[in-house]
Amino acid sequence: MVDLSQLVRKLYTLTIIKHGEKLLLGFKKRGFGQNKINGFGGKVESGESIANAAVREVDEESGLDVSRTIRKVGLLEFSFEGENTLMEVHVFLADGFAGQPRESEEMRPEWHPISSLPYDRMWADDRLWYPLLLAGACFRGHFHFKGHDTVLEHTLREVPVQEISAPEPLCLPTDNLTQQS
Numbered sequence: 001m002v003d004l005s006q007l008v009r010k011l012y013t014l015t016i017i018k019h020g021e022k023l024l025l026g027f028k029k030r031g032f033g034q035n036k037i038n039g040f041g042g043k044v045e046s047g048e049s050i051a052n053a054a055v056r057e058v059d060e061e062s063g064l065d066v067s068r069t070i071r072k073v074g075l076l077e078f079s080f081e082g083e084n085t086l087m088e089v090h091v092f093l094a095d096g097f098a099g100q101p102r103e104s105e106e107m108r109p110e111w112h113p114i115s116s117l118p119y120d121r122m123w124a125d126d127r128l129w130y131p132l133l134l135a136g137a138c139f140r141g142h143f144h145f146k147g148h149d150t151v152l153e154h155t156l157r158e159v160p161v162q163e164i165s166a167p168e169p170l171c172l173p174t175d176n177l178t179q180q181s
């Protein structure tokens with residue numbers, strides 16, 4: 001079992017946009033997870049709330065406004081064999097949006113039917129927790145990777161909404177962590 005207390009936590013958001021029976025996902029053109037298909041998200045900035053970070057990242061990466069439609073659905077942790085970082089990812093579901101999707105420098109938005117999601121081109125953890133998200137559940141989990149394609153071990157459970165909706169994160173935004181060290 002991985003000792004998570006020894007790792008440096010960094011705070012991220014991830015937002016999945018749903019419209020009818022489709023999800024809007026993005027092809028990641030650069031940076032972490034390049035060439036994978038994922039929801040929209042990124043690092044929470046210093047002094048920013050997690051929900052505001054989620055809305056900002058969706059706007060930057062897809063041009064859409066989800067400020068009226070997001071709700072928190074999950075809390076995921078990712079660690080990587082041989083690395084000392086623990087990614088703390090706050091997952092949001094947006095049922096609808098305002099605006100028109102547009103390609104950004106980072107992401108190319110694509111609609112995918114829920115019945116045939118492109119799991120082979122997504123992070124390996126996604127096929128494990130998307131079914132909970134799509135069933136309307138809230139969830140919490142940890143995934144320990146070897147490289148970027150193999151999940152060595154994981155935990156995942158459905159939780160009551162109160163367990164993931166606390167306004168306070170489990171850690172401080174990345175910049176604060178840097179300032180403290």
Ligand SMILES: CNc1ncnc2c1ncn2[C@@H]1O[C@H](COP(=O)(O)OP(=O)(O)OP(=O)(O)O)[C@@H](O)[C@H]1O
Pocket residue numbers: 012013014015031032033038039040041042043078087089123124125126145
């Ligand atoms: C390991 N398994 C994983 N499964 C599903 N999603 C994962 C993930 N690991 C990272 N993610 C998401 O990938 C984005 C990275 O964000 P990332 O591009 O690094 O952030 P940001 O946009 O701030 O980057 P720049 O510093 O501007 O390049 C962010 O949504 C984060 O939640």
